[in-house]
Amino acid sequence: MARPTALPAVTVTAVSLVLTLAVIMMWLGTAMPWPVALVVGLGIDGGWLATLAYERRLAAQGDHSTTVTAVGWSFGLLATGVLVAHALTVEADTGAWLAVAWLPLAAKALWLVHGMWERTALTPNALSAITGIQQEARDEAAVARARLRAEAAAEETRLTAVTQAGARVARIQAKTADALSRAWSTLETARNGEDTGRALTSVTTPVTPGVTPRWELPVWGPTEPVPTLALEAVPALTDEALDVLVDEIRHSETPALSYREMATRFRAAGHSASEVRLRAAWKRMVA
Template identity: 70%
Template sequence: MKRKILTAGPAVAMTVVSMVLTLAVVVMWLGESMPRAVALVVGLGLDGGWLATLAYERRLAAQGDHSRPVTVVGWVFGLAATGVLVGHALTVDGSAGAWLAVAWLPLAAKALWLVHGLWERTALTPDALEEIRKIQQTARNEAAVARAQLRAEAGTEETRLEAVTAAGARVARAQSKAAERLSGAWSTLEATRQGDGTARALTCVTERVTPGVTGVTDTRWELPVWGPLEPVAALETAPTLTDTDLEWIVTNIIDTEGQKGRSVSYREVATLFRAAGHSAGETRLRAAWRRATGNATT
């Protein structure tokens, strides 16, 4: 309520000033041609009509309603008061400008009440304002958290890039040093190979390293080729033997050795099995030997 009074204060003050000014002008202007009591009644009637329409407008506004005829009547009273002030200013000698300067007050009062009505239609309750404040604060908090997270991620990424760059630089320096040492060793080896004393020494203690060369001075110690390696073809994987295949191979080994008059044990069967180029797990091979011999003991 206090806040509502504060917002309506300018309109109330302007209305009071314009009413007092209108009443004084009516009494001064009409008092010369009629009794002052009659002029006072005319001024009070003008102000009273204005107040009545204004009060009715405010009552409708409080109910959330609006009446165009009442609004038109209120503006008619405001224009009438302004007309009285303008007419009085035009008939006064010597101070017409001063009276014209205050002739706009009734219209200004009506305009202030119009603005106050618009403010009331868009005004929010304290609960709504508090809810809006909470929403805005939540949005600010989320934005601050998002900015902090982005800054942290940027710092982490920068640290990671610095670490990767430093590691790359260390690897490059190590490779450079290794290449330098390898180049020095290779140069030393090449210089040694080109020397006559090296060829003579190698010829004295080893076979000639260069086939087809008969002269000692022509014998050369060829360096190994430093270059790309030829890929070696992958070994073919032997197919996995089934239990039936294992049993058949073990039976065949036992029968073959039996024809020679030999009785073979499991260890001998396993040795002959692998010597034949077969492969199998120890557990599966032992189980095949048991099935082939009917021996259930380990």
Template identity: 80%
Template sequence: MKTKFPAVAMTAVSMVLTLAVVVMWLGGSMPWPIAVVVGLGIDGGWLATLAYERRLAAQGDHSAPVTVVGWFFGVIATGVLVTHAAGEESPGAWLAVAWLPLAAKALWLVHGLWERTALTPGALRSIQGIQQEARDEAAVARARLRAEAATEETRLTAVTAAGARVARVQARTAQTLSHAWATLESAREGEGTGRALTCVTARVTPDVTPTWELPVWGPTDPVPGPLALDSVPVLTDAELDRLVDAIRTSETPALSYREMATRFRAAGHSASEVRLRAAWKRIA
């Protein structure tokens, strides 16, 4: 309806203008009723082809000859208006409306395209529902990704802070041990240390001169620590899914995510929380 009313209005104006021009042309050379008949003949032919086109369009059909005849009548009406404008002293006003017949035909063409692509209200509501559902799913996915990223960031921050605290404790412990060993070293190297200790123990162990050797700060054997991250093989998605599925279904009923994750890491496997959760979602 939005495209039909403009097409109807422009068609009516074009027919009136065509009839008026034909009557003005032929009114001086023949009786005006005959001139009116000629004008109505042009308009009638145009209206008849237009009605036939609309009938075929309503049936979902199309006829190229009828369309050609309709455009032919539109060209005739436009030619009548242009010819009349050329013979006037001020042709501007008539030329300004000479395009109306062809414009009316173009509007009917647009209206036909509108009808062929129009959808029912139910279909439009279904499309809107599908689009809204897609937007909702995208919003939920974005929120889930942001939450997982925030969780991973919090975990990494906590791990980093814990590592920093451990490093500070180790530094303080090393400093304390260094001071202790320095004190022992200075006591061992002192000139009166041996005499003082011998004087104390002489009454307990007569005729025995003990050797007072205090512990010496020296090199130590390195203690093997946990494997570096670079030495841990990176699991592919397929391997990760297989491990997660095997751990999850190792008991009946199946393990929860927390239990699975605990056993996964206790077995010495390594994977980020995001990848582990993604594998859990794929197999569960």
């Protein structure tokens, strides 16, 4: 009876029993002796209470009887019928009597609700365990959310750092390329200048008389290693022999080889000559 749904059911049941007995005494008391009317009222209320007590006993045992339930609802319908019949036969206050005629059925419905409450009620230990499980689930969810937010922030920081580093590298490369471009432009300007030609002529004329010097810029790219030669084992070539070798190597393929290709093949063949003599021979053959 300590359940929250038990008190309303008990209250409505008590009111319904008193109201049913009072109506039977007032309604049937005029047509029969009052002791007989009292017996009829007590019989209806007693049958109702007996079936209700039996239902509560079965419910306490975890059992159920359809027959007892049907008998209990029958007594409730009978009490409701008596109240409705009395309300329809009185000349005054018919609406008020009809308004309270539903109390027996309301009492049965409240006991039904109370029975459902008992079947689904849990002990305090079970409720405490459920509360702990729910709290643990909420804690785990909060920790997971915090971990995801932290990982997302760390990933964002890492991507930002990588992006900034990439931007710095790109800026450095751009500056380096610009510096190389300016340096290359300076070299090209110096090569094409008149002063450069006169300076080269003044330097190379004593070495290669009658040959117009030509200054070629270095190739910006991969180079081929030149094999080491035993210089002491290779005899020095005369200018005529050097010119013949340079011409043969230059015209060994069609179209004629460039100076670099010729020089590489010249030294790969085991011949020896200084860079100045070799270039001078090349220029003589080209001229």
